[in-house]
Amino acid sequence: MRxxxxxxxxxxxAAGEQAASIDLPDSDATxxxxxxxLADKYPPLREGLAACRFAVNHEFVDDxxxxxxxxxxxxxxxxxxx
Amino acid sequence: xxxxIQGPLPDTPIAWSVHPxxxxxxxALVTFEGIARPVEGGQRIEALDYEAYEPMASNLLRRIxxxxxxxxxxxxxxxxxxxxxxxxxxCSFRLRIASYHRKEALAAMDEFIDRMKRDVPxxxxxxxxxxxxx
Numbered sequence: 001m002r003x004x005x006x007x008x009x010x011x012x013x014a015a016g017e018q019a020a021s022i023d024l025p026d027s028d029a030t031x032x033x034x035x036x037x038l039a040d041k042y043p044p045l046r047e048g049l050a051a052c053r054f055a056v057n058h059e060f061v062d063d064x065x066x067x068x069x070x071x072x073x074x075x076x077x078x079x080x081x082x
Numbered sequence: 083x084x085x086x087i088q089g090p091l092p093d094t095p096i097a098w099s100v101h102p103x104x105x106x107x108x109x110a111l112v113t114f115e116g117i118a119r120p121v122e123g124g125q126r127i128e129a130l131d132y133e134a135y136e137p138m139a140s141n142l143l144r145r146i147x148x149x150x151x152x153x154x155x156x157x158x159x160x161x162x163x164x165x166x167x168x169x170x171x172x173c174s175f176r177l178r179i180a181s182y183h184r185k186e187a188l189a190a191m192d193e194f195i196d197r198m199k200r201d202v203p204x205x206x207x208x209x210x211x212x213x214x215x216x
Binding site for chain 2: 006008058060074079080081
């Protein structure tokens, strides 16, 4: 399935895009798999990727979380509000 | 209350119905304002560009506020945050906390800002002054 991941801040600048597109097998649609696929497809994202968190439908999740093509997924790196 | 505002925050805070003396018996109102510094790491900054992932940013700001009101026994909490560009010297963040006594407001203020800076999906990107003027 094709998964779209919103990118922001440093991650958007590193990837040169505001969204990343990843193809995941239905049998392994976890955030852990997304993380590996992002590192493979977007080498500029590798540095710091381990410290990034995924948000699914506006909630932080861990890498065991399974996603679907209809979920809204975002990669949240180091934030800098305030 | 949570409000994201395009551009710099106005000098007058947004209207907020919770305030000490308004029937709640509070004795403290603590306000913090975050101002864009003109110099960072030795470089002159002209502006900051703020980006937010909505509605997650507002949801989380609201959730942090509600948790701190409960855990610190506050009367209320109001947060305003800029999105878009603000110039150096302008205000990008304002937090007001109403409480019965100052100690809980000051403690909650610190904790709110720590949690915001750790978790809330807001980002700022500096716009540096041209090289000759740095």
